[in-house]
Amino acid sequence: MGIKILGTGSYLPPKVVHNDEIGKSLDTNDEWIFSHTGIHSRHVAGDGETTSTMAAKAGKLALEAANVKPEEVGLVIVATSTPDYNPFPSTACVVQGMLGCVNAGAFDLQAACAGFIYALEQARGFVNFYPDKKALVIGSETLTRVVDWSDRSSCILFGDGAGALVLGNDEAPGVASTKTTAHTILGADGNGSHFIMRTGGTRDALPFSENGVPMKPESVERPEMTLMGHDVFMFAVKTLSKVARDLCESLGTSPEELDRVFAHQANSRIIEATARRMKLPLSKFWLNLETTANTSAASVPISLDQAVKAGELKDGMKIIMVGFGAGLTYAGTYCTWPNL
Numbered sequence: 043m044g045i046k047i048l049g050t051g052s053y054l055p056p057k058v059v060h061n062d063e064i065g066k067s068l069d070t071n072d073e074w075i076f077s078h079t080g081i082h083s084r085h086v087a088g089d090g091e092t093t094s095t096m097a098a099k100a101g102k103l104a105l106e107a108a109n110v111k112p113e114e115v116g117l118v119i120v121a122t123s124t125p126d127y128n129p130f131p132s133t134a135c136v137v138q139g140m141l142g143c144v145n146a147g148a149f150d151l152q153a154a155c156a157g158f159i160y161a162l163e164q165a166r167g168f169v170n171f172y173p174d175k176k177a178l179v180i181g182s183e184t185l186t187r188v189v190d191w192s193d194r195s196s197c198i199l200f201g202d203g204a205g206a207l208v209l210g211n212d213e214a215p216g217v218a219s220t221k222t223t224a225h226t227i228l229g230a231d232g233n234g235s236h237f238i239m240r241t242g243g244t245r246d247a248l249p250f251s252e253n254g255v256p257m258k259p260e261s262v263e264r265p266e267m268t269l270m271g272h273d274v275f276m277f278a279v280k281t282l283s284k285v286a287r288d289l290c291e292s293l294g295t296s297p298e299e300l301d302r303v304f305a306h307q308a309n310s311r312i313i314e315a316t317a318r319r320m321k322l323p324l325s326k327f328w329l330n331l332e333t334t335a336n337t338s339a340a341s342v343p344i345s346l347d348q349a350v351k352a353g354e355l356k357d358g359m360k361i362i363m364v365g366f367g368a369g370l371t372y373a374g375t376y377c378t379w380p381n382l
């Protein structure tokens with residue numbers, strides 16, 4: 043009884059770019075990238091593929107797995123930092139139209155790589171109050187289109203893809219659920235907002251030329267992503283283990299009792315250090331960085347879907363999803379699969 047994950051889906055574009063390929067145009071190589079990040083290759087959106095097309099594919103698969111019709115969905119949330127259009131219309135509205143979720147409200151949520159867990163928490167609140175409706179929560183990103191491909195310390199980290207979950211509540215319709223197995227932490231540290239940035243927002247609106255007319259976009263430098271990798275690394279290691287420990291402590295349990303940890307896939311060394319800090323074997327952590335790289339808000343739902351498909355997520359398992367990202371943001375959810 044209560045709020046449940048009814049189905050999962052994910053989509054990775056067929057085009058794959060190996061580290062060797064990047065090494066042809068930048069002073070880098072597979073050996074350095076793999077030993078420093080755990081990444082060998084990443085999926086890259088192809089011609090005609092966008093954040094919304096990938097989101098719709100993952101969303102459709104999740105709806106099918108959940109056996110839920112598009113018209114039963116009351117809310118579509120897309121967690122993304124790489125929307126099709128910036129800032130409107132939202133990617134979620136485009137996806138709502140593509141999937142035929144005609145009875146759903148739709149909005150995007152931007153909390154960078156922690157965005158999916160933020161979105162899941164909003165959806166959990168929604169199905170809690172509207173148990174006769176389902177929520178479709180998607181993380182979808184085309185980071186490879188916004189990275190600075192001349193910066194070898196950041197462009198190698200990212201990949202494209204989408205993951206989705208359908209949430210439902212099997213309490214009696216119209217009755218707000220009081221039962222939950224989940225506990226969530228959402229947090230941020232705005233003092234680190236300069237650690238990961240992409241310029242080009244309204245704060246750096248188009249400069250004016252001498253005659254007072256805004257300059258043409260093509261005469262202004264392209265927005266770029268900048269990353270203070272070491273500072274982000276330190277923040278991530280400290281934060282992921284703290285959030286996971288705090289979640290366990292608040293529920294009166296201990297990390298050793300966890301069956302699986304789904305941490306944001308940013309760098310395998312971050313996940314290894316988190317495992318050490320939590321005194322947990324690395325085998326409890328889902329790892330797919332080698333072939334997906336960092337898909338930002340899509341990384342946690344892609345991991346969950348892969349674990350479901352591999353038969354490695356069984357009912358009753360105690361799991362934690364935990365992530366961090368630009369902002370700086372962080373988030374974690376503890377639940378007893380598939381209940382939230």
Ligand code: UT7
Binds near residue numbers: 199
């Ligand atoms: O989802 C959140 C997004 N952000 C992240 O996840 C970033 C987290 N941080 C990281 O993953 C790591 O800090 C990086 C992988 C970005 C960098 O690894 P690092 O071990 O912290 O390397 P570093 O930045 O300290 O650089 C060490 C050296 C430098 O050379 P010098 O100055 O010592 O001569 C870099 O220029 O490695 C060089 N380097 C590279 N060499 C070959 C940096 N990137 C590369 C590269 N290939 N791709």
